[in-house]
Structures are given as structure tokens and as C-alpha cells.
Amino acid sequence: MFKKAERKQARLRLALAGPSGSGKTLSALLLATGLGGKIAVIxxxxxxxxxxxxxxxxxxxxxxAPYSPERYIDAISSAEAGGYSVLIIDSYSHEWIGAGGCLEINDAIAKQKYKGNTWSAWNETTPRHRKLVDRILTSPLHIICTMRSKTETVQGEGKKIIKLGMKSEQREGSDYEFTVVLDLVHDGNVAIATKDRTRIFDQPEVISADTGRRLIAWLNDGKKQDEHGAEAVNEAISKIPVAETMQELQSIYSAAYRIAEQMPEPLARLNAAKDKRKAELTEAA
Incomplete structure (x- = not known):
């Protein structure tokens, strides 16, 4: 069923990409300060x-190390349990290129099970990476990810040597998952938006706490999150009775629980629906 589109309150998903020394960590911290609330850093x-x-x-x-997707997921869960408002993942790149990250995981799987065929091994590695992506997207926290960029050195005016960030060191297409992607230029730590659904970053700027305050104002300028959350929980409750397996039931429940855990009445209905369907599936087995 189609319904009228409306912008709802949202949680920030922002990526800061740049070469070494471009100010990714400090920019993330200043931005998080402007967002407000308790800050956690991985x-x-x-x-x-x-x-x-x-x-x-x-x-x-x-x-x-090892920088496996599962260890990142556990760290995100710890931040949620700790009552934080903002989580900085510094750096998201290690999950892909670091020791024990996805590239090494895939090579190991290829050698062990596919006679060195790395293409076939991605059938096992990709779902593990995707679980981390989904965890980031569904978390109730504001999340800021820093990503390393491959660096190219060029000569600027007056023979000044400048570091330029090129492609981010993460999976191809990772930028699509974020609301905002900012590339940091080494010279002056200036942020330039390469993706911006907020339309806040129409000009290059140096990130400050005020940047975070502008973002939180945009994020909060929408339909109340509780209303949106209740709608999502109601939708999950309607799906639970037709869940065909325990795994499907757990998937539906887990996604809705993260939304409902601060809303007593919707949470009670969600738990009741889950317990009923769990009993039915157990009996059928």
C-alpha cells in the first residue's frame, strides 16, 4: 500500500573519509559533541x-586485530547497552582491509574450501560483512564512521606538496549506506560533501561542534520518532504470526526490539507475539 511520504526523525549515519593526517578522528569527535549526549568511540x-x-x-x-565483522557488531552492541547517544567507529576501514578483516577472511576461506578461488569465497564472506552493515543501519545510536582513503601526493601552487584522498578503503559501494559522506582534504582539514541527503553541506567547511548542532536540528525536524517506532513495531507484530522458522522469527523480533525497547507498551505486545509464535513453532517441530 502506498501512503503519503513524510520525513521522519532519524539517526545520523555519516562517513568521514580522508588520507592520513586529514583530521578524521578530531572532526568526528567535534561533530559528535555538537550532536549531544554521551559519546563512545571504537x-x-x-x-x-x-x-x-x-x-x-x-x-x-x-x-x-582480528578486525572481523562480528567483533565490530559486538562493540556496537556494547555501546548500545552502555546508554550512549553517539558512536564513532574509528576506523571502519579495518573491518575491510585490516588484519583479520574481510579481505583476509575471504582469502582464508578460498584456500580452505575453494582451492584458492576467492570469487566463490565471497558467498560466505559477503553475508558476514552485510550483517555489520545492517547492524549499523538499524542501531538506535547516531553513528559516525571514519574511513581511510588511498593517498595520492600532488604538487600544488608554489611547489607545495599536497596529499589527496582517493578511493575509500572499504567495500565498493559503501558510500550508499550513509546519509552524509564527507571527504577531508589534508591541506586545511576542509570537508567536502560527496553525498549529502541533508543539503547542509553546500559549501566546503572545517568540521566543528556547530556542524553537529546543525545536523541534529535537521535530524529532529520530522515526525516524532516514537510515532515512527510504533508503526515499525506494529508492522513487525503483524509479520510474527506468519514466521515460518525460528530464525525468521528471531530476525523479525530483533530488528523490532531495538526500536521498542524504550517503549513499554509496544514492547509488551511485541514480546507477547514473539512468545506465542515461538511456542507454536516449538510444538510444530
Missing amino acids: DTEHESASLYAEYADFDVMSLG
């Missing part, structure tokens, strides 16, 4: 985020 950059503790009030989790 730090895969050898505790580099803590170097900026004077600029923002935040808690940090140091995440070392």
Missing part, C-alpha cells in the same frame, strides 16, 4: 582517539 587506531581527550568528553574501547 578505536582501531592504536588508541589515537585518546590523544584528543581535551577536545571532547568521551569513552573509548580499544579494538585490536
Whole structure:
């Protein structure tokens, strides 16, 4: 059924991409400060985020290798359980290119099961990466991901050497998952929008806390999130009675639970529907 489109309140999904030294971590922290609320940082950059503790009030989790999608998912769950409002993933690139990340996972699967055929191995690696993407998209937190960019050095005016960020070091097409993608230029730490559904970044700018305040104003300028959440929970409740397997039931329930957990009445109805269908499936088995 079609219905009139309306913009609802939303959670931020923003990517900051740039070469080494372009200011990704500090920009993310300043932006998060402007968004408001408790800030958590998943730090895969050898505790580099803590170097900026004077600029923002935040808690940090140091995440070392292996950088598997599952470890990122567990870290996101910890941030949600900790009552944070904003999560910075610094850096999202490690899940793809880091030790124990998707590229290494795929090579290992190819050698173990497909006689070195990496193309076939992606049938197993891609779903694991996709689970992380889905986790980021469905989280109730505002999420900011930093991504490394492959660097190219060029000579500017006056023979000045300039670092330019090229392609982001993540899976091809990862930019599509974000509301805003900002490329940071090494010279001056200026952010340039390569994708912007907010239409806030019509000009290059240096990221500050005010950037975050402008974003939160845009995110909150829509239909009340509780109304949107109740609609999503009601839709899940309508799907639960026709779930054919425990796995399908769990998938429907988990997605709706993250929305309903702060709404007692919808949560009670969701749990009742889930328990009833679980009992029916158990009996049928």
C-alpha cells in the first residue's frame, strides 16, 4: 500500500573519509559533541582517539586485530547497552582491509574450501560483512564512521606538496549506506560533501561542534520518532504470526526490539507475539 511520504526523525549515519593526517578522528569527535549526549568511540587506531581527550568528553574501547565483522557488531552492541547517544567507529576501514578483516577472511576461506578461488569465497564472506552493515543501519545510536582513503601526493601552487584522498578503503559501494559522506582534504582539514541527503553541506567547511548542532536540528525536524517506532513495531507484530522458522522469527523480533525497547507498551505486545509464535513453532517441530 502506498501512503503519503513524510520525513521522519532519524539517526545520523555519516562517513568521514580522508588520507592520513586529514583530521578524521578530531572532526568526528567535534561533530559528535555538537550532536549531544554521551559519546563512545571504537578505536582501531592504536588508541589515537585518546590523544584528543581535551577536545571532547568521551569513552573509548580499544579494538585490536582480528578486525572481523562480528567483533565490530559486538562493540556496537556494547555501546548500545552502555546508554550512549553517539558512536564513532574509528576506523571502519579495518573491518575491510585490516588484519583479520574481510579481505583476509575471504582469502582464508578460498584456500580452505575453494582451492584458492576467492570469487566463490565471497558467498560466505559477503553475508558476514552485510550483517555489520545492517547492524549499523538499524542501531538506535547516531553513528559516525571514519574511513581511510588511498593517498595520492600532488604538487600544488608554489611547489607545495599536497596529499589527496582517493578511493575509500572499504567495500565498493559503501558510500550508499550513509546519509552524509564527507571527504577531508589534508591541506586545511576542509570537508567536502560527496553525498549529502541533508543539503547542509553546500559549501566546503572545517568540521566543528556547530556542524553537529546543525545536523541534529535537521535530524529532529520530522515526525516524532516514537510515532515512527510504533508503526515499525506494529508492522513487525503483524509479520510474527506468519514466521515460518525460528530464525525468521528471531530476525523479525530483533530488528523490532531495538526500536521498542524504550517503549513499554509496544514492547509488551511485541514480546507477547514473539512468545506465542515461538511456542507454536516449538510444538510444530
